[in-house]
Amino acid sequence: MANESEMPEAGAMAERTTALARAIRADALRMVHRANASHIGSSLSMSDLLAVLYGGILRVDPARPDWAERDRFILSKGHGAASAYAVLAETGFFPVEWLETYCQDGSKLAGHLTRGVPGVELSSGSLGHGLPVGCGLALAAKADGAAYRVFVLLSDGELDEGSNWEAILFAPQHRLDNLVAIVDYNKIQSFGRVEEVLNLEPLADKWRAFGWEVREIDGHDHARIAEALSGAPYEAGKPTAIIAHTVKGKGVSFMEDLLAWHYKSPNDEQLTQALAEVAAANSAGREETA
Amino acid sequence: MRNTFVSTLCELAERDDRIWLLCGDLGYSVLEKFAARFPDRYVNVGVAEQNMTGVAAGLAMAGKVVFTYSIANFPIMRCLEQVRNDICYHRLNVKIVAVGCGLPYGTHGYTHHGVEDVAVMRALPNMTVVAPGDPIEARLATHTLAEREGPGYLRLGKGGEATVHADEPVFQIGRAIPVREGGDVTLIAAGAILAETIRAAELLAERGISAGVISMPSIAPLDVTTVLEAAARTRWIVTVEEHSVTGGLGSAVAEVLAEAPATGARLLRCGVTAGPYSVGGQAYLRGLNQLDAAGIAQRVASVVDMAGARAGRR
Numbered sequence A: 001m002a003n004e005s006e007m008p009e010a011g012a013m014a015e016r017t018t019a020l021a022r023a024i025r026a027d028a029l030r031m032v033h034r035a036n037a038s039h040i041g042s043s044l045s046m047s048d049l050l051a052v053l054y055g056g057i058l059r060v061d062p063a064r065p066d067w068a069e070r071d072r073f074i075l076s077k078g079h080g081a082a083s084a085y086a087v088l089a090e091t092g093f094f095p096v097e098w099l100e101t102y103c104q105d106g107s108k109l110a111g112h113l114t115r116g117v118p119g120v121e122l123s124s125g126s127l128g129h130g131l132p133v134g135c136g137l138a139l140a141a142k143a144d145g146a147a148y149r150v151f152v153l154l155s156d157g158e159l160d161e162g163s164n165w166e167a168i169l170f171a172p173q174h175r176l177d178n179l180v181a182i183v184d185y186n187k188i189q190s191f192g193r194v195e196e197v198l199n200l201e202p203l204a205d206k207w208r209a210f211g212w213e214v215r216e217i218d219g220h221d222h223a224r225i226a227e228a229l230s231g232a233p234y235e236a237g238k239p240t241a242i243i244a245h246t247v248k249g250k251g252v253s254f255m256e257d258l259l260a261w262h263y264k265s266p267n268d269e270q271l272t273q274a275l276a277e278v279a280a281a282n283s284a285g286r287e288e289t290a
Numbered sequence B: 001m002r003n004t005f006v007s008t009l010c011e012l013a014e015r016d017d018r019i020w021l022l023c024g025d026l027g028y029s030v031l032e033k034f035a036a037r038f039p040d041r042y043v044n045v046g047v048a049e050q051n052m053t054g055v056a057a058g059l060a061m062a063g064k065v066v067f068t069y070s071i072a073n074f075p076i077m078r079c080l081e082q083v084r085n086d087i088c089y090h091r092l093n094v095k096i097v098a099v100g101c102g103l104p105y106g107t108h109g110y111t112h113h114g115v116e117d118v119a120v121m122r123a124l125p126n127m128t129v130v131a132p133g134d135p136i137e138a139r140l141a142t143h144t145l146a147e148r149e150g151p152g153y154l155r156l157g158k159g160g161e162a163t164v165h166a167d168e169p170v171f172q173i174g175r176a177i178p179v180r181e182g183g184d185v186t187l188i189a190a191g192a193i194l195a196e197t198i199r200a201a202e203l204l205a206e207r208g209i210s211a212g213v214i215s216m217p218s219i220a221p222l223d224v225t226t227v228l229e230a231a232a233r234t235r236w237i238v239t240v241e242e243h244s245v246t247g248g249l250g251s252a253v254a255e256v257l258a259e260a261p262a263t264g265a266r267l268l269r270c271g272v273t274a275g276p277y278s279v280g281g282q283a284y285l286r287g288l289n290q291l292d293a294a295g296i297a298q299r300v301a302s303v304v305d306m307a308g309a310r311a312g313r314r
């Protein structure tokens, strides 16, 4: 897809986002381990999405987190806070040392994403809140003639919440083509597999039927993520939904696709192994075979 | 009150282009005026209060002053967590307007009775809770909430409420409005029940009981000073509200009196006590709950007389 003049930039970006994803995963693992916190599986499944967003898509400035023209990123699945804080720290919104305070008494960094931390737009943690707020921001941008885009990252489980479907109806009605919803579709929700709890399929068809332009991608393939996100809007007046097929616990072999790691925290030995696996991974999140 | 509200909002929106109005598919014959004048700042969000409240939060995050509008419980309870998390927690400039609070939609049944809203809203952080007593207070309250930073809740009656104040009173958040002097009892009213409360004071005067009346549109924050002054001045404090006696104005005043150094004043709470299964018009339901003038006067007289008789026995 990319023409020749874009190739070096694309290559540089891939290098940057790959390193960023590694850092996010390593930070999140250390944070969750230190705090004996939950949700590492959720944090890992979206680490590549965050790396590409902050590594090359979002127009944000860590030195000016309140810059009026910035793109807005809302993490609706606030339980993925560890990797969200990690990406903000790694891209310079606040000192990396703050990550050590994650979930500690008196910390700014709560277990669910919390406003007041530079770069955090919306406190989340209760599911189904992000997309309506994203609609409001996108509507304001339209009214003000502002150029920023609004990205909302959702979990698959939270699509059970009716509030999301209210917003999914609303966005096309108001032609919010500056809005991009990204579903971290890791197929596991908090107490079971998505298809067994409330099956979302056919998920892409549902969004399409509601009036969204849909792209389905491998949510760990940085080039595909970048391409899908930078292409939005695909059609004037239509909001974009990116359904990112992901693996819960991605990047740590013994955590992948297991419900238990929605809750468990790695012990010392597991942390060591997990960090080693993350350090050895390439951009697609697979172990280097060469 | 609702017409006063929307006229006032139109005036405000004329000079402040940050003002938006969102409704949850309700407001027929009321909101058209705003919609016609400010089509770019008016959205009928649909029958979707959670999304309405989230959208309001997003607009407010982008610098707008957003009013959400619906009937009684719909803009607060259906979307309570959006109100709590998205608006209150983030201290956003969203003002929730609920019309028909209390019992004006009495015949519609309990789903449309707004009788726990104050209890819920005054428990939320950063939330200013205002229940104007007449159309003049409604106008002043709309102005004040629009200009005040942060979340607000405007509790309105339905329509056709009588104007109580002869002159424009001083209206401030956290400040009561004195209406009538009285030495035996102080009646403190919040919301559209104010007119009924004043009539109750007149009935009490006929029975030789001197009842003062205070309008307390600002329920959160409450005018604590005025409550304590009244408790020092009169033997009885009587709260009057078209709301459950649990958690509303009566509870707010009870909290103040319970924690104050002994004032000697006693408290009587007049409010909705009849439970959710009564159907009928507003006047009927007020009567059933002894919230009409005669009922309020009767309850006040009975406690004052009883206390007088007890004092006489001593």
Ligand SMILES: [Mg+2]
Pocket: A155, A156, A157, A184, A185, A186, A187, A188, A189
């Ligand atoms: Mg999931």
